[in-house]
Structures are given as structure tokens and as C-alpha cells.
Amino acid sequence: MNFDSQTWTELSQAFAFLGNSLLAPMSQTERYGVDPSFWREFPDFGDEEVAASVSRCLAYAEGKRAALDEDDLVREISVEYTHLFIGPPRPSAAPWETFYRNADVSVGFGEATFEMQRLLREAGLRISNENNQYADHIGIELLYLATLCERAACGDQASAEAGAAFAADRPLAWIDAFCQRICGECADGYYRGVVELASALLSLVARESAEPGK
Template sequence: MDKERLASWLHEREFIYSLLACLYKASPATQLLKTLSANRLLTSLVEDYDSMATPEQFAVYSAVQQLQDELDLGLKNPADYQKLLQADFNRLFVGPGHLAAPPWESVYRSRERLIFGEQTLAVREFYRSFGLETKKRRSEPDDHISLELEFMACLCKQAAKPDISTEKLNLYMSGQTRFLSGHILEWAPALCDDIRKAAESNFFRGLALLTKQWLKADAADTEMIASDLIV
């Protein structure tokens, strides 16, 4: 892959990771919902799945189409639809009470299923190895799904800099493959399964299926490209 195509691929992934991070950080505001609807940002990620797709890919395609249909219809009464999504978001990720899909890596990867566990510290150290720290590290676990996705977006952005050295490019690309395999893919698929099972809206069901499938495909692509870059 030449430098221009690589940069374009990295910028596209930066945008997708940033978008997913935003959708898992907080229930989307009405303006974001309108942007998603008008530009079909989520359905564009699965537009190739309706023809020569595997059964798994077609299931994702169908779920995201249902997400889009619900979104378009919901925006006829945007205030009510935003409230519906906020309630679903709170029940899944925030509380009060039992969370149907706790958004922290340590909950999924520790026996005690507690936040601020061993994995939280491991993720924090991974961020620090690239000179990054979360702004609310004392009050918000570093291994929240939105923060891990933001970190991936940051690594993509750094790797896409036009004047980057080969050494730095390899560093940022290997960082992406290691963080995907050692952290995100170790728990995010299970999180997405829990969201899909518990969500009451097509929006979050579709988002969960899309996230799981896209992460799987992106990890394979990233590993292949990163291995080709190593000199």
C-alpha cells in the first residue's frame, strides 16, 4: 500500500473509531441523530454486505438497515426519540441499578467483575506508553469502551501524519494491532452481545452488531497491513 492510500485508510478508520466512541460515550443528541440519518453514516459501513455476504454479515446488514429505518422514523418526533434512546442508553450503560451491558473491560475480564481492576491499570499503562492519559482518570475508568475506541482513533491519526518516520509508523501500527488483540477484542464482542440481547431500540441493537463485525474485520486488515510495513 502506497503512502497516500495508507493515509486515506488511516483517516477513514480514525473517523469510524471516533464516531463509535462518540456513540458509546453518551446517548446521541438530536443533531448527531440527524447527521447520522441524513448521511447514512452507519449504513455506509455495511453497504457491501447485501450481495456477496456471509450469513453473519447479512445479519449485520439487516440490523443496521433496521437501525436506519427506526432512526428516520424517530426523527419525525426528535425530542421523543432522543428520550427513548437516552432511556435505553442509561439502562444498558449507566444505571441506576443493574447494568445490562457494563461498558468497562475490567468487568468482563476479571473474576470479580469490578471496575478499576487489573485491566483498567493495564489499559492506563498502554495509553501512557504512547504519551496519553485520560482527562478523568481519577473518576472514570480508563477501560471504558468509548475511551478505548478514542485511543484507537488517536493512533490512527498519529500514524497518518505526512512526515512520520518509518520507525514511528511501525510503532503506531503495531500499537493498534496489540491494543486490538490484547484488549478490545478480548471483551468488546461480549459487550456487543449483551447490548444486542438487552437493547430495546433498533438503534443500539444495530450499533452493537455493527461494532462487533467492524472490529473483527478491522483487526484482520490492520494486522495484515502492519505486518507488510515492518522493515
């Protein structure tokens, strides 16, 4: 793999931030995403798609902070989160892989859930979240990848290869459809930028396993 230890560390931190951002509304998590300085310092890894996504997140934060104070913006983003990923009556943009792997799915527990449970067990990880999300939630998949990147940063080649393969085979296979649903509901919202950035970073990591000689 071409990534050095520092790059893997930064990727781990980026995926951890994005994963946590998608697991709970901002009113229950960190508020970094509403701070323009956070996005100005966010690494783009020299990748045009990642840089464009970071720029979208920065433009959102700058535009909103010019009109709203932090508390009001956090409330607005939290309402958006509820509409998109919780409901009622149901999520407008279901955040579980199962919904995008199978046609006409009406429940959130499927084969993709079992597959993620297996991967988490094999990695020695356990789901511990207050919202009791299914294992194939986009946030959990990104946190799993963050762990693999962290291990890769410590020189674990197997984790580096597993992370690249996982990015390509799992979240990258459905995140575009997920993003399309978000755009259909809140095209100018916060989470479009977050998910587009996640997609760009997944593509970056997946290319590590696709390039010749790796």
C-alpha cells in the first residue's frame, strides 16, 4: 500500500468523525462540523474529489454561520438528521446497507447485517451504541473502517488490505444510492456534504487495492 503511517492515521480520524456524525444527531455529538476552521484544516489527501467535498462542507458551515448562531445551527442540523435517518414515520434516507442490497426491503435487518456482525466479531470489535443501530448502519461501517485504518497506521499490512477491500466491497457499493436519497430530501443540507465526503474518502481507500502491484 502506498499510504504512509501518517496518512492512515488521518484517514482513521476522518472516518471516525464521519461515522460518529452519522450515528446520532449533532445535538448528541461533537459540533466540529459547524465550525468553518475545522473544515479549513480537514485533510484532502491530495485528492480532487475529497478536496471538492471538503469545500462543500466548508461552504455550508460558512454560509450557515453567517446567518445562525451555533446553537440554532446545531438544532437545525439535528432536525435534518431526524427527518433523514429516523422519521417519523420512517427514515427518508435509510442508513442501513440492507435497504440498498435487496429490492423491496421493509425491515432493517438482513444479510448485510449478519455479514457486518461477522466482520466486527472477527476484528474483535463489539457494537456499543445508545441507539441500538443495526451493524450495517453507515456510521458503524465507517467506524469499522476507521479501526482498520488505525491498525494499518501501526504497520498492520493485513488491516491495510482488508480496509481497502472493505471500502470497495461494502459501503462504496451503496453509498451513492444513499446519497441520492439524501439529495432528494435535503439537497442543501449538512448531511449531503458529510456523505459525499465519506464517498470520496472510500473511493480513495478503495483505489489502494485496485492499483497494479498492490
